[in-house]
Amino acid sequence: MKYHIEDITGIVKGKLVQQHDNAFIEHLLIDSRKMIFPDTSLFFAMKGPRRDGHVFLPALYEKGVRNFVVSEDTDASKLSQANIIQVKDVLQALQLLAAHHRKQYSLPVIGITGSNGKTIVKEWLNQLLDDQYSIIRSPRSYNSQIGVPLSVWPMNDTHELGIFEAGISQSGEMDRLQKIIQPSIGVFTNIGEAHSEGFLNRRQKVNEKLRLFTHVKTLVYCKDAPEINEGVAALWQQFNKGGQGSFEIFNWSTVTEATLQVLTVYKEEGTTLITALYKEQTIAIKIPFTDDASVENAIHCWCVLLHLGVAAKAIAKKMLQLGPVAMRLELKKGMNNCSIINDSYSADLSSFNIALDFLAQQSQHDRKTVILSDILQSGRNEKELYKEVAQALAQRGIARLIGIGEKMIQHQAVFRLSPIPELVFYPSVESFIHDFHHLSFRDETILLKGARVFELEQIDRLLEQKVHQTVLEIDLNALGHNLRQYQQLLQPTTKLMAMVKAFSYGSGSYEIANALQFHKVDYLAVAYADEGVELRRGGINLPIMVMNADPSTFDVLVQYNLEPDLYSPALLRSFEAFLKRQGIRQFPVHIELETGMNRLGFSPEELDTVLEVLKGDLFIVKSVYSHLAASEDPQHDAYTRRQASIFHGMVEKLQQVITYPFLRHISNTAGIARHPDLQLDMVRLGIGLYGIDSANTHRLELKEVSTLIATIAQIKHLKAGDTVSYGRRGVVERDTLVATVRIGYADGYPRNLSNGVGKMWVNGKLAPVIGTVCMDMVMIDITGIPHVQEGDDVILFGKELPVGQVAHWAQTIPYEMLTGISQRVKRVYFEE
Numbered sequence: 001m002k003y004h005i006e007d008i009t010g011i012v013k014g015k016l017v018q019q020h021d022n023a024f025i026e027h028l029l030i031d032s033r034k035m036i037f038p039d040t041s042l043f044f045a046m047k048g049p050r051r052d053g054h055v056f057l058p059a060l061y062e063k064g065v066r067n068f069v070v071s072e073d074t075d076a077s078k079l080s081q082a083n084i085i086q087v088k089d090v091l092q093a094l095q096l097l098a099a100h101h102r103k104q105y106s107l108p109v110i111g112i113t114g115s116n117g118k119t120i121v122k123e124w125l126n127q128l129l130d131d132q133y134s135i136i137r138s139p140r141s142y143n144s145q146i147g148v149p150l151s152v153w154p155m156n157d158t159h160e161l162g163i164f165e166a167g168i169s170q171s172g173e174m175d176r177l178q179k180i181i182q183p184s185i186g187v188f189t190n191i192g193e194a195h196s197e198g199f200l201n202r203r204q205k206v207n208e209k210l211r212l213f214t215h216v217k218t219l220v221y222c223k224d225a226p227e228i229n230e231g232v233a234a235l236w237q238q239f240n241k242g243g244q245g246s247f248e249i250f251n252w253s254t255v256t257e258a259t260l261q262v263l264t265v266y267k268e269e270g271t272t273l274i275t276a277l278y279k280e281q282t283i284a285i286k287i288p289f290t291d292d293a294s295v296e297n298a299i300h301c302w303c304v305l306l307h308l309g310v311a312a313k314a315i316a317k318k319m320l321q322l323g324p325v326a327m328r329l330e331l332k333k334g335m336n337n338c339s340i341i342n343d344s345y346s347a348d349l350s351s352f353n354i355a356l357d358f359l360a361q362q363s364q365h366d367r368k369t370v371i372l373s374d375i376l377q378s379g380r381n382e383k384e385l386y387k388e389v390a391q392a393l394a395q396r397g398i399a400r401l402i403g404i405g406e407k408m409i410q411h412q413a414v415f416r417l418s419p420i421p422e423l424v425f426y427p428s429v430e431s432f433i434h435d436f437h438h439l440s441f442r443d444e445t446i447l448l449k450g451a452r453v454f455e456l457e458q459i460d461r462l463l464e465q466k467v468h469q470t471v472l473e474i475d476l477n478a479l480g481h482n483l484r485q486y487q488q489l490l491q492p493t494t495k496l497m498a499m500v501k502a503f504s505y506g507s508g509s510y511e512i513a514n515a516l517q518f519h520k521v522d523y524l525a526v527a528y529a530d531e532g533v534e535l536r537r538g539g540i541n542l543p544i545m546v547m548n549a550d551p552s553t554f555d556v557l558v559q560y561n562l563e564p565d566l567y568s569p570a571l572l573r574s575f576e577a578f579l580k581r582q583g584i585r586q587f588p589v590h591i592e593l594e595t596g597m598n599r600l601g602f603s604p605e606e607l608d609t610v611l612e613v614l615k616g617d618l619f620i621v622k623s624v625y626s627h628l629a630a631s632e633d634p635q636h637d638a639y640t641r642r643q644a645s646i647f648h649g650m651v652e653k654l655q656q657v658i659t660y661p662f663l664r665h666i667s668n669t670a671g672i673a674r675h676p677d678l679q680l681d682m683v684r685l686g687i688g689l690y691g692i693d694s695a696n697t698h699r700l701e702l703k704e705v706s707t708l709i710a711t712i713a714q715i716k717h718l719k720a721g722d723t724v725s726y727g728r729r730g731v732v733e734r735d736t737l738v739a740t741v742r743i744g745y746a747d748g749y750p751r752n753l754s755n756g757v758g759k760m761w762v763n764g765k766l767a768p769v770i771g772t773v774c775m776d777m778v779m780i781d782i783t784g785i786p787h788v789q790e791g792d793d794v795i796l797f798g799k800e801l802p803v804g805q806v807a808h809w810a811q812t813i814p815y816e817m818l819t820g821i822s823q824r825v826k827r828v829y830f831e832e
Contacts, residue, residue, distance in 0.1 A: 001104050001156065003097075005067055005083045008042065011100045012069065012093035014085040018076045023067050023083055028094065028153050030146060032056040033518070034357045036395045038064030044090050045070045046146070050487045051520070053090070069093050091145060098149030099179040105155055109162035110304065111183025111216070113174070113209045115192035118143060118165040120297045123325040125163050127452075128301060128318045129308075130376070133161035139350035143167035148177050154350065166212050171204070174211040185307065186213035186247075187300055188221040191228055206231040216247050220303045222296070223253040250307050252276070252299055260303055265295060267787075274299065283312045285319040290787065298322070323452055329358050331476075331511060331829035334463045336442040339364055344448045344456030348375060349385070353392060355449050358831055360396050361518040363539025364510045365445045367399045371432075371459060373450030374405030386411040390418040399444070400424070404432055404454060429458055436462055470710040470743045472821055473798075476515045476831045478703035482689050483519055485700045486672050494679045495663065497523035499686035501531065501547065510538025511829050516689075517542050525684065529553035532562040543622070545590050547600075554578045558587070563622055567592040567600040569609045579618045586620045593650050595643040595666075597627040607650055611657045623663035623682065624651055632670035632695045640671075644678055670695035692804065692814045706818060707798030708825075710743040712790050713777070723771070724779050729755055730771025737783045739767070741794050744776040748820040749796060750810040758809050761795035763788055 005023045009016045026040040030053070035041060043065055045053035054072050061079050068074075069085045076084060087093040110125065112118045119141045126137050136159040138151040143165040151164055166177040191206055206227045213219050213235070223229050232249065239246050252260040261277040267290045274295065275284040287298045298319060305315045334340040339362060343355045352375070359368060370393060375385060386407075393401055393415075400422035401415060409425045416423060424439070426432040446463060450456040487496065498521045500513050513524055513535050525545045526532045532544045533556060549557060549564035551574050557564050566572045566589050579587055591610060594601030602610055614621065626647045630636035647666050663681040669688035671678055673695040687694050691704040716738050724730030724738060732738075741760065745751045750758075751773045758773075759766040760780050767780040782788050797803040797817070807817045 001101060003101075005042075005085070008097060009085050012085065012087055012096045014069065014087040014093060016083065017074070017086045018079070018082060018084040020066065020081045020083055025067060028097075028150060029060075029065070030094070030150070032060055033361075034353075035060065035063060035065060036353065036356075036392050039066070041065055042067045042069060044094050045072075046090050047071070049484070050490075050492070094146065094149050095176050095180055098152045099182075101155065102152050102180055102182050105157075105159070107155075107159055107162055108185060109164065109181060109183045110185045110187060111178075111181045111212050112163070112165045112187040112189065113167065113212050114187075114189030115205075117189040117293060117297045117300070118167065120294075120325050121187060121189055121300050122163050122165050124297060124301045124322055125304060127322060128305060128315075129161065132310075134159050135161045135163060137163040138165050139348070139354055141165065141167075142350075145173060145176065148180050151350070152180055168208060171208055174208055178212050178214060181212065182215065183212065184215075184217050185304065186216040186219040187304060188213070188219065188228055188232070189300060190222065190296065191225055202227050203231065207234075210235050213247070218248040218250055218307055220250045220252075220300060220307065222300070223251040223258045224255055250303050252303055260299070260306065262299065272298075274302075276302075278306060278312075281312075283316075285316050287319050287322055289322070289324075329355060329831045331358075331362065331831075332464065332826065334441070334446065338441050338443065338463065339445040340460065340463050341445065341447045342457070342460050344450045344452075344454075344460060349388070352389065352449055355447055356392055356396050359445060359447045362445050362511075362514055363517070363541075364514065364537075365443055366539070367444035368397065369400040369402065369441070369444050369446045370398050371402045371404065371446065371448050371450070371456065372408065373403075373454040373456060374407035376451045376453070382407065382411060383414065386414045390415045390420070393420055394418045402426070402432070402439075404429060404450065404456075429454055429456065433458060433462065470708070470747055470825050472825050472827050473707040473709060474511070474827060474829045475703070475705050475707070476829055478691060478705045479512065479515055479689060480519055482691055482700075482702050482705065483516070483521070483685070485702060486669075486683075486685050486688055489672055489676065490683065491679055493681075495522035495682040497521070497525050497545070497665065497682055497684045498689060499525050499684055500535070501525060501527035501686075510535050510540060511827070513538065513540045513542070515829075522682065529556045529560075529562060532557075533560050536560040536562070543588070545623075547592075549575070551575075551578070558582065558584065563588045563590060565590045565592050565600075567602065569602070569606055572610065572613055576613055576616075576618055585617050587618065588622045589619045590622055591624045591654070593624060593626040593647060595626040595646040595650070596639065597629045597643075599627065601626060602650075604646065604650060607653055611653065614654070614657045620660075621654075621658050621662045623665060624654055625663075625665040625682075625684075628666060628668055628671050628675075628678075631668055631675060634674075640675060640678075644675075673697045673699060687815060690818060704797075704799045704802060706803065708743075708796040708821065709798070710741045710778075710794050710796060712739045712788070712792050712794060713742050714740045715782070715788065715790055716740070725754075725771025725774060727772055730779065732770075734783075736770075736781055737788075738770060738779050739782045739788065739794075741778045741780060742776070743778055743796065744774045746775045747822045747825050748817075749773060749778060750812065750817075750820075753806075753810050758806065759801070761798075761801045762792070764800075766801070767794075 003025050025042045027037050029035055029041040029043045030046055043060055057068060058078055066081060067083045069090055071087055071090050074084055112122055122137055126135055136155050142151045164181045168174050191202055210231050221228050221232060236246055251258045254262045263275045263277060266273045271286050271288055272290050272295055273286045285302055330342040332340050341359055398420055401420050403425040406427055409427060412425050448456045448460055498516045517540055524542050525547055527548050529546050532546050544562050545565055546562050547565045592601040594603045628640055628643055631640055651664055665680055665682040667678040667683040669686050672683050691702045693700055693702055718732045718736045718738055720732055720734050722732045743749050753769055754772040756768045758769040762782055763785050765785045767782050770779050770781045795801055797806045803814045803817050807814045
């Protein structure tokens with residue numbers, strides 16, 4: 001379906017306030033950082049709590065974008081050759097366009113909603129049906145008010161089935177998504193507590209979610225959930241009373257009669273056998289999973305396939321081949337100073353562009369390589385498809401493409417016409433592995449992107465840096481979420497400095513800084529110059545304040561454009577002398593004031609020295625700041641106010657000499673939440689980024705960013721009276737099952753968690769530490785925890801077991817737990 005700018009103006013009920021031509025639109029753009037095809041893109045200038053898309057219009061125009069949807073009056077003189085559509089609501093315009101586009105196609109569409117399992121069910125249905133249909137589906141978990149329109153937009157005549165998920169967080173949202181998805185088959189996965197804050201109760205949430213299914217022909221759901229069952233019954237009656245006719249109900253149950261009545265669920269050796277009664281016949285499937293969530297998701301998929309008429313034997317064969325769904329992009333260290341992004345689950349155009357966006361945001365290496373398999377089941381003309389892939393790679397400045405698969409080889413001429421400098425093609429993963437030692441991988445970021453059948457994880461294992469089996473997983477989505485939580489507390493004019501000192505509180509250096517740079521924080525702060533140097537070498541171009549500068553690093557500060565914190569007369573004079581010797585003037589610095597922390601900073605009595613030096617032109621003061629000593633504690637609020645008063649008085653004196661604008665900041669993580677009056681020009685956000693509410697306000701919905709995971713090396717059966725670990729302090733009082741976990745105090749797991757003080761999360765249960773924590777190993781009591789095997793993961797802290805709880809057991813604070821994780825523990829970064 002082709003749309004020109006005049007068509008779109010009518011569809012979105014807008015006004016074409018400036019027209020240069022009647023441009024043809026192929027791509028919808030909402031994020032200025034993710035522009036690939038400027039000529040055929042239409043940019044929607046969305047307004048968010050901190051960012052307004054209208055401010056990016058000039059920059060996008062400079063990059064070649066000529067088509068815009070806006071809601072504010074726009075200075076068209078700066079966009080003279082642009083087409084500008086003005087609407088009342090930009091998001092509504094995006095949704096109207098997607099809904100119109102969806103109406104042009106009559107293919108069957110499966111709409112999925114629920115509290116959990118939406119993405120898994122969608123991806124499994126794709127796995128189960130991709131040999132029968134050309135499918136279009138939501139990329140990853142694009143289920144929001146913005147994500148759904150972007151998911152539906154690529155629909156075209158070649159598609160035979162659509163699978164889209166819909167998520168809502170408040171009343172009224174589902175009506176808009178229903179008009180965009182227009183499902184003919186509905187799947188309601190389950191109901192839980194996720195996103196409940198926007199609803200009065202669970203029943204209201206069920207009713208709101210059911211609005212996705214107001215025009216379906218068939219609805220699949222589990223009859224065992226009373227709120228869902230009652231809600232569906234009410235909707236069915238409403239249909240009949242309204243004269244709309246009824247929809248077909250396809251439900252399943254483990255306890256009562258249903259369309260699919262589950263008879264048995266038998267788990268053994270990593271598989272689950274499920275038998276059920278369907279149309280008076282007993283049928284069965286076996287899935288390669290044993291967790292309850294996978295069983296529930298598989299049964300939902302089973303119902304859909306039965307409804308679509310897939311034979312029971314064919315379903316059984318397909319179900320046994322189900323693979324895990326990679327819900328995230330992983331970033332980790334690789335061989336020869338490489339960074340590896342592993343997205344080796346699917347290869348479709350939508351997820352390919354998402355992966356390229358993630359690759360583009362990584363600036364630690366200038367050189368970027370993409371290892372890409374054939375793109376399967378695209379429903380597109382293959383030559384045009386691979387031409388678009390080549391354009392996307394070239395637009396992102398990819399230095400090398402390694403193509404794997406017969407289709408990549410067949411269409412390699414398309415890539416050879418592109419400006420990609422290096423091209424290598426292999427018919428299979430096996431041929432790549434055979435030639436691996438002839439290829440050079442060094443000082444680059446490598447994206448692995450491929451369809452699941454190609455098993456690119458074999459290549460991932462070749463490229464991965466071989467280190468400790470214990471892993472600290474860093475959730476970059478959670479980091480971004482926490483950042484937004486704090487940003488929502490700030491005034492629009494207040495800037496934000498992110499603290500990335502101490503290896504970003506143990507989470508990594510340039511990886512975290514890259515994510516923060518992508519999210520457009522204003523400043524970064526590190527403790528020492530060498531941390532700043534690492535960030536600069538990793539491609540970070542944000543301004544960086546160094547909090548503990550010293551004379552031995554002055555040359556490095558200048559070389560890498562790092563801004564020192566000057567906190568004492570001696571340091572001030574020393575840096576002044578250095579700049580004079582080097583002939584450097586107007587170097588950016590920060591002035592730290594002592595107001596009551598009594599750590600670093602100029603005291604009120606030392607301020608005259610600062611004033612004297614600042615009269616010259618050697619320094620440009622970027623900011624003046626101080627530290628709050630107890631901003632998190634209501635008992636010390638009077639002291640906090642006293643510190644603020646001292647700070648304001650000292651700043652007034654400095655302003656007598658510093659005649660140009662500079663930033664003032666005193667508020668830290670806890671201060672952001674508890675002292676909004678102290679936001680001033682900028683705030684410093686530290687531990688809150690990583691999911692720790694240091695103020696204990698409970699106003700913020702923070703997410704744990706770090707998950708520490710180790711594996712079980714061995715399991716032993718011990719008899720009553722046996723002892724465990726050094727000193728024989730771990731005495732077994734009954735027959736006990738003990739697991740040895742690959743982590744110890746050398747990795748940062750505190751030794752005072754020995755002898756039952758600490759606990760670890762194993763298969764959904766807490767297992768206490770038994771005996772003394774060793775340097776490299778810890779033993780835990782797993783008696784009574786079913787299905788634990790050698791090699792299984794053990795969570796030491798994370799979402800299931802908050803780091804704050806582990807810190808409490810260890811009689812310390814989360815800061816110490818996070819920063820104490822040894823560098824020999826591998827960091828893996830992921831983005832959903």
